[in-house]
Amino acid sequence: NSKCYYFEHTKSGAHLLKIANDDENKTFAATFKTLPESDCGTPHIIEHSVLNGSKNFPVKSPFTVLTKGSLNTFLNAMTSSDMTMYPVASMNDKDFRNLMHVYLDAVFFPKIYENPKIFQQEAWHYELKSKDAPVQYKGVVYNEMKGSFSSPSRILGYHIDKNLFPDNTYGYSSGGYPKDIPELTYEHFKNFHKKYYHPTNSYLYLYGNSDLESDLKFINKEYLSKFDKLDKTAKIKKQEPFDKMKEVVEYYPVGKSENTENKTFLTMDWVVGDGANQALTMKMRILADALVNHESGPLKLALQDSGVGRDINAYYSANKQGVFQINVKNANLEDKEKFHRIVDNTLQKVVKEGIDDEALKGIVNRYEFRLREGQHPQKGLIYLFQSRNGWAYAEDPLLSLKWEKPLKATKKAVKKDQLETLIRDKFLNNPHSLLIALAPKPGLQAKWDKQTEKELAEFKASLSGKEMDSLMKQTEELIAYQKRENSPEDLAKMPLLELDEIDTTAAYFDIKEKEVQGVKELYYNTFTNDILYSKFLFDANVLSKDQIPYMKLLAKLLGDLNTKNYSFGELNNELN
Numbered sequence: 035n036s037k038c039y040y041f042e043h044t045k046s047g048a049h050l051l052k053i054a055n056d057d058e059n060k061t062f063a064a065t066f067k068t069l070p071e072s073d074c075g076t077p078h079i080i081e082h083s084v085l086n087g088s089k090n091f092p093v094k095s096p097f098t099v100l101t102k103g104s105l106n107t108f109l110n111a112m113t114s115s116d117m118t119m120y121p122v123a124s125m126n127d128k129d130f131r132n133l134m135h136v137y138l139d140a141v142f143f144p145k146i147y148e149n150p151k152i153f154q155q156e157a158w159h160y161e162l163k164s165k166d167a168p169v170q171y172k173g174v175v176y177n178e179m180k181g182s183f184s185s186p187s188r189i190l191g192y193h194i195d196k197n198l199f200p201d202n203t204y205g206y207s208s209g210g211y212p213k214d215i216p217e218l219t220y221e222h223f224k225n226f227h228k229k230y231y232h233p234t235n236s237y238l239y240l241y242g243n244s245d246l247e248s249d250l251k252f253i254n255k256e257y258l259s260k261f262d263k264l265d266k267t268a269k270i271k272k273q274e275p276f277d278k279m280k281e282v283v284e285y286y287p288v289g290k291s292e293n294t295e296n297k298t299f300l301t302m303d304w305v306v307g308d309g310a311n312q313a314l315t316m317k318m319r320i321l322a323d324a325l326v327n328h329e330s331g332p333l334k335l336a337l338q339d340s341g342v343g344r345d346i347n348a349y350y351s352a353n354k355q356g357v358f359q360i361n362v363k364n365a366n367l368e369d370k371e372k373f374h375r376i377v378d379n380t381l382q383k384v385v386k387e388g389i390d391d392e393a394l395k396g397i398v399n400r401y402e403f404r405l406r407e408g409q410h411p412q413k414g415l416i417y418l419f420q421s422r423n424g425w426a427y428a429e430d431p432l433l434s435l436k437w438e439k440p441l442k443a444t445k446k447a448v449k450k451d452q453l454e455t456l457i458r459d460k461f462l463n464n465p466h467s468l469l470i471a472l473a474p475k476p477g478l479q480a481k482w483d484k485q486t487e488k489e490l491a492e493f494k495a496s497l498s499g500k501e502m503d504s505l506m507k508q509t510e511e512l513i514a515y516q517k518r519e520n521s522p523e524d525l526a527k528m529p530l531l532e533l534d535e536i537d538t539t540a541a542y543f544d545i546k547e548k549e550v551q552g553v554k555e556l557y558y559n560t561f562t563n564d565i566l567y568s569k570f571l572f573d574a575n576v577l578s579k580d581q582i583p584y585m586k587l588l589a590k591l592l593g594d595l596n597t598k599n600y601s602f603g604e605l606n607n608e609l610n
Contacts, residue, residue, distance in 0.1 A: 047234035047263030060242035061414025075210015089143035103530025241414035287479035309352035312440035330603025396610025
C-alpha cells in the first residue's frame with residue numbers, strides 16, 4: 035500500500051527515494067558508498083567519528099544525548115563491505131525531524147576537521163601515561179576490532195575476502211584489521227570523508243507518513259543547497275576471475291595448552307554473479323537451502339555421513355560480486371581434501387540426478403511466503419535494506435523491491451531443472467573459487483602480542499626526551515577531553531522533545547475471546563496481507579521445578595526429529 039517517488043537534487047546531485055504510505059513509524063536514512071582502500075578500517079572509523087559532534091550540534095556525543103530526549107524506535111549506524119548507513123525511525127513527527135536534522139548535520143558537517151581528538155579517540159592513538167610506563171595503542175575502533183578478531187569466524191571471513199578479491203575493494207576489511215588500524219593517518223581519514231561523504235555519492239531515503247514536501251524543503255534548505263554536484267561518483271572496480279581454484283591454509287589463535295582436535299573451519303567459496311541480479315540471488319539462496327541448510331540436503335547428509343565436521347551451513351552474500359559459501363565447523367585440517375572431494379562428487383551427483391522435488395517445492399514456497407509476508411515493526415528499515423543492491427549496483431532503487439518477476443523466473447527455473455545447470459556452471463565449472471582451511475594454532479596470540487610489544491618498545495626508544503614529554507601531554511589532554519562534560523550552551527542546541535509534544539493516547543488492541551472445540555481462543559482482526567497467524571500455548575505450571583530446564587530442549591527438538599508419519603527430512607518439506 036505504498037507509492038514510491040524518486041528524486042535527483044539538481045544542485046548537489048543527491049538522489050532520494052520516498053516510500054509514502056500511512057505507516058506512523060517513519061524512517062530516514064543517509065547512506066554513502068564507502069569503498070575501503072586498505073585494512074585500516076577507515077569507513078568504520080568515520081561511522082564512529084561523525085557521531086561525535088557537528089556544526090549545529092557540537093556536543094561530544096549527540097547519539098547519547100538524543101537517547102535521553104527522543105522517542106526513536108530505531109537509532110543506529112552500520113558499516114558494510116562497501117556502504118555506510120545512518121538510519122533513524124520514530125512515530126513522533128517532531129522527533130522524526132529532530133533525528134533527521136542531527137544525522138544530516140553529522141554526516142555532512144562533522145567536527146572531525148577541526149578536532150583531531152575525535153580521530154585519536156575513535157581510531158587509534160599512542161598512549162603514554164609516564165616515562166616509565168610502556169607505550170600502548172588505544173582507540174575505540176582499535177579495541178572493538180581486537181575483540182571482533184578474537185572470533186575465528188571473523189578471521190575466516192577476512193581471509194576469504196582477501197583471497198577471493200586480491201585486487202578490489204572487497205579484499206579489504208571495512209571494519210579494520212587490528213594490526214593495520216595504526217597505519218591510518220589523520221590526513222587520509224579526513225580525505226576519505228571528503229571523497230565519499232558528498233551528496234552526489236549519497237542515497238537518501240524516506241519512508242512512512244511524514245509530509246514529503248516539508249521534508250524535501252528542509253533537506254534542501256539546511257543541507258543539499260550548500261553543495262555542488264560532483265562529476266563522478268564512487269564505482270566498484272570488478273575483480274577479474276581466476277584461472278583456477280585457490281587452496282589456502284590459515285590459522286587462528288587458541289590457548290597454549292588447548293586441545294586442537296575438531297576445531298578447524300573448512301569452506302568452499304565461489305564468486306557468483308552480480309548482487310543487483312534479483313533472480314540469480316533468489317536461485318542462489320534457494321540452492322543454499324536445498325543443498326545444505328535443509329535437514330536432508332544432499333551436501334549436508336554427505337558431509338555428516340563422512341564424519342567431516344559437525345556444523346554445516348551455506349550462505350550467499352549478494353554484494354556487487356556475490357559469493358556462495360559452504361562452511362563446515364568442528365573439522366580437522368587433514369579433512370580438507372576429503373571435504374573438497376565430497377562437495378565436488380555430491381554436486382556432480384546432484385547435477386546428474388536432480389534435486390529432490392518435494393524439498394525444492396517447500397523451500398521455494400517458504401521463500402515466497404517470507405517475501406509476501408512483510409510483517410515487521412520496522413518495515414522502513416526492511417525496505418531500505420532491500421532497495422540497497424539495485425540502488426547501489428544498478429542505480430535503480432526499485433529494482434530490488436520489485437520481486438514478482440524474478441520470483442516467477444525462479445519458479446520457472448525450478449520446474450525446468452535449471453538449478454542443476456546453475457550448479458554445473460557456477461560451481462563445478464567456475465575457477466573463481468577458493469578452498470580454505472582455518473586451523474587452530476596454540477601460542478599464536480602470544481606471538482602477535484609480542485610483535486606489537488616489540489613494535490611499541492622500538493617506537494618509544496626512538497623518541498627524544500622532548501617527544502616523550504609531548505606524547506605524555508597529548509595523552510593527558512585526550513583523557514581530559516574524554517572526561518569533560520558538555521557545556522550547558524552546547525546541550526541547549528540539541529533538539530529534544532518536550533513533554534507536551536508527546537501523544538499520551540495509547541494504542542488499544544481489541545481482542546475477542548471465544549471457544550473452539552472446548553479450547554479458549556483469543557482473536558484479533560487486523561490487516562495481515564491475508565496471512566493467518568496462530569499461536570498455541572500450553573500451561574507449563576504442570577511441570578515440576580526439575581523439569582523446567584527441559585522445556586527449551588523439547589521446543590528445539592519438536593519439528594527437527596522423525597515423527598510417527600514423517601522422517602525429519604519429509605517433515606521439513608511438509609512444514610515448508
